[in-house]
Amino acid sequence: MDWLNAIVQGTLLGGLYVLFAAGLSLIFGVMRLVNIAHGDLIVLGAYLGLTVTTTVGLHPLAALVIVVPAMGLIGYALQRGLLNQTLGDDLLPPLLVTFGLSVILQNGLLELYTADPQKMDAGALETASVTVGGLTLGVLPLLTFGFAVAVIWGLQWTFYRTGLGRAFRAVSDNQDIAQLMGLNRRHIFGLAMALALAVTAIAGILLGIRTSFDPSIGGGRLIFGFEAVIIGGLGNLWGTLAGGVILGVAQTLGAKIDPGWQILSGHLAFLIILAIRPNGLFPRIAA
Amino acid sequence: MSLQDYTVTRSSQAARVAAVLGALALIVLVCAPWWAGRADMRLMGELFLYLALASLWNLMAGYAGLVSVGQQAFVGFGGYVLFALTMFGGLHPLAAIGLAGLLGALVSMPVAVLIFRLRGAYFAIGTWVIAEVFRLGFAQISALGGGSGSSLPVAIVKSLASKRAMRESISYWLALGAAVLVVGCVYLFLRSRKGLALTAIRDNELAAASLGIDIWRAKFTVYVVTSALTAMIGALIFLQKLRISPDAAFSVNDWTAFVIFIVVIGGIGTIEGPIIGTLVFFALRETLADLGTIYLIVLGLVAIVMMLRAPKGIWGLVRSRFDLQLFPLGYRVIAPKPEKEA
Numbered sequence: 367m368d369w370l371n372a373i374v375q376g377t378l379l380g381g382l383y384v385l386f387a388a389g390l391s392l393i394f395g396v397m398r399l400v401n402i403a404h405g406d407l408i409v410l411g412a413y414l415g416l417t418v419t420t421t422v423g424l425h426p427l428a429a430l431v432i433v434v435p436a437m438g439l440i441g442y443a444l445q446r447g448l449l450n451q452t453l454g455d456d457l458l459p460p461l462l463v464t465f466g467l468s469v470i471l472q473n474g475l476l477e478l479y480t481a482d483p484q485k486m487d488a489g490a491l492e493t494a495s496v497t498v499g500g501l502t503l504g505v506l507p508l509l510t511f512g513f514a515v516a517v518i519w520g521l522q523w524t525f526y527r528t529g530l531g532r533a534f535r536a537v538s539d540n541q542d543i544a545q546l547m548g549l550n551r552r553h554i555f556g557l558a559m560a561l562a563l564a565v566t567a568i569a570g571i572l573l574g575i576r577t578s579f580d581p582s583i584g585g586g587r588l589i590f591g592f593e594a595v596i597i598g599g600l601g602n603l604w605g606t607l608a609g610g611v612i613l614g615v616a617q618t619l620g621a622k623i624d625p626g627w628q629i630l631s632g633h634l635a636f637l638i639i640l641a642i643r644p645n646g647l648f649p650r651i652a653a
Numbered sequence: 654m655s656l657q658d659y660t661v662t663r664s665s666q667a668a669r670v671a672a673v674l675g676a677l678a679l680i681v682l683v684c685a686p687w688w689a690g691r692a693d694m695r696l697m698g699e700l701f702l703y704l705a706l707a708s709l710w711n712l713m714a715g716y717a718g719l720v721s722v723g724q725q726a727f728v729g730f731g732g733y734v735l736f737a738l739t740m741f742g743g744l745h746p747l748a749a750i751g752l753a754g755l756l757g758a759l760v761s762m763p764v765a766v767l768i769f770r771l772r773g774a775y776f777a778i779g780t781w782v783i784a785e786v787f788r789l790g791f792a793q794i795s796a797l798g799g800g801s802g803s804s805l806p807v808a809i810v811k812s813l814a815s816k817r818a819m820r821e822s823i824s825y826w827l828a829l830g831a832a833v834l835v836v837g838c839v840y841l842f843l844r845s846r847k848g849l850a851l852t853a854i855r856d857n858e859l860a861a862a863s864l865g866i867d868i869w870r871a872k873f874t875v876y877v878v879t880s881a882l883t884a885m886i887g888a889l890i891f892l893q894k895l896r897i898s899p900d901a902a903f904s905v906n907d908w909t910a911f912v913i914f915i916v917v918i919g920g921i922g923t924i925e926g927p928i929i930g931t932l933v934f935f936a937l938r939e940t941l942a943d944l945g946t947i948y949l950i951v952l953g954l955v956a957i958v959m960m961l962r963a964p965k966g967i968w969g970l971v972r973s974r975f976d977l978q979l980f981p982l983g984y985r986v987i988a989p990k991p992e993k994e995a
Contacts, residue, residue: 399774400773400774400775400777400778402722402774402777402778438679448957451961456836456964457669457718457773457816457962458714458720458960459960459961460722460774460954461773461774461777462913462917462957462960463912463956463957463960463961464724464954465910465954466954466956467953467957468953469906469910469950469952469953469956470949470950470953470954470957472944472949473947473949473950473953474946474950476946477947478951499829513917543705543964551663555757585905586785587849588778588780589778589781589785592775592782593782596771596775612743618787626792626793627793629785629789630786630789630790630793633782633785633786633789634786636782637767637782640767640768640770640771640779641767644770644771
């Protein structure tokens with residue numbers, strides 16, 4: 367029963383990693399951009415949530431109504447103002463510019479909010495639980511997992527059922543021809559980043575309710591998201607969901623053996639999958 | 654004018670002048686223990702170690718196209734190997750530094766086989782995962798102090814030299830020697846047949862492969878050599894610091910972010926770039942470091958602006974204007990002086 371419990375809790379933890387990963391997966395799928403600052407943007411989302419809850423007095427989940435569009439706007443502005451300039455055949459500019467952005471965000475947050483760990487207060491939601499067949503499940507982890515499935519489903523639907531999704535797929539397949547067909551790729555890229563950061567906002571707020579956070583934790587969140595994307599296979603959104611769950615389960619199983627092994631066993635699971643299946647479990651695009 | 658009148662040369666006036674000035678500067682620097690104060694020597698020692706790290710990162714990213722954000726894995730590995738071998742193996746620190754390089758090479762081989770499966774930016778984050786695995790792994794070793802780290806025992810420090818002044822001179826010379834060794838190795842490597850292959854890969858991977866260059870092997874060689882030398886530099890860094898902990902040893906800011914800034918600001922893909930970048934970085938640090946986080950924000954901004962406006966860095970700007978090459982790598986054709994003909 368203990369092991370079953372660890373697996374179930376790991377699956378729910380994986381939901382959070384799926385939310386970290388979804389934005390990465392989306393922008394890589396649309397514009398082949400890997401954003402090193404992604405983890406710091408998640409932390410930015412958490413801090414925006416904190417500011418909204420403390421100044422307006424909203425419940426953290428209600429703060430999503432403000433933080434999600436705000437992060438979307440930041441994403442659009444960031445893409446059009448900065449990141450579009452880095453796109454091209456050369457790999458270095460996007461990598462180094464987002465790396466610089468990561469340093470700026472981290473130290474900017476440090477300057478504004480200090481290094482003290484912060485946490486969002488979600489009241490009774492934090493400790494509420496339900497018992498299912500002998501297992502006690504936290505309501506917050508269940509909610510997080512629900513958000514993760516909904517986000518993946520929503521992105522999948524957007525990609526394959528809407529005009530915007532068609533534009534995403536078109537610029538992903540061939541930017542120049544998409545441009546000839548009357549799509550403005552700079553605008554499309556901006557929208558993709560806006561959508562990615564909207565998802566990041568959800569990830570940030572759920573992270574901030576679940577654990578305490580400080581400006582330095584962005585790098586670790588980026589790595590978790592990245593591992594989920596690679597485990598699941600590049601460009602496959604449902605694969606990313608599976609990847610996040612595998613990572614979460616690996617971590618809770620590792621923690622069960624020895625608490626010091628939690629993060630390490632997640633990384634090791636990632637490396638093992640990389641060794642056996644270099645393209646991830648369910649690849650759709652070649653890296 | 655016939656074809657025979659043209660000459661092909663590698664060297665140039667500027668390169669010869671630079672070589673002479675460089676040799677003079679080196680002599681002055683070797684004599685530093687006799688003219689510089691203790692604080693200056695420490696600062697210069699640190700500068701040389703950063704120069705070595707930057708030159709190595711530049712060789713990987715600028716020439717082999719291996720953009721790593723996980724070189725702290727080998728810096729920390731080298732530091733920990735130094736501590737382990739001197740504390741438990743009873744080795745002399747200098748022997749431990751050499752062995753750190755050897756072990757670094759051995760460890761980097763399976764790592765390379767694994768992460769070379771990732772391309773481009775995913776390779777970059779993959780190297781970061783490796784560094785995290787190293788950090789968490791070393792934090793589990795309780796003999797080395799676990800998560801809180803350990804200090805180098807006095808007896809080992811004294812085995813380097815019994816007098817403090819002598820110890821500081823030795824550690825300064827080691828740092829200077831490491832920088833000269835690394836820059837020299839990179840220069841000679843790039844002039845060799847393998848270096849030519851590497852430059853070809855940098856310019857166009859597909860074309861290089863079609864000319865028969867084994868790209869995977871070339872990159873593998875660079876990764877292993879760079880990792881070994883980075884581990885040796887790491888051992889030197891922590892021989893100076895005398896204290897090691899997982900967070901300091903595997904810090905992404907200290908051993909990768911700063912190094913990337915140095916290379917980007919100086920000029921990626923050139924030997925001169927990291928040298929100029931190191932000087933600029935230390936000048937900025939000495940003047941702005943009191944500002945704390947603002948200083949780091951400025952550094953990030955400078956790197957972004959540099960990457961967007963002048964992707965070849967300061968040295969690229971200089972070279973586009975003056976056609977200079979202080980470390981002659983490329984060949985140039987010299988046309989004969991036009992003769993006055995009727």
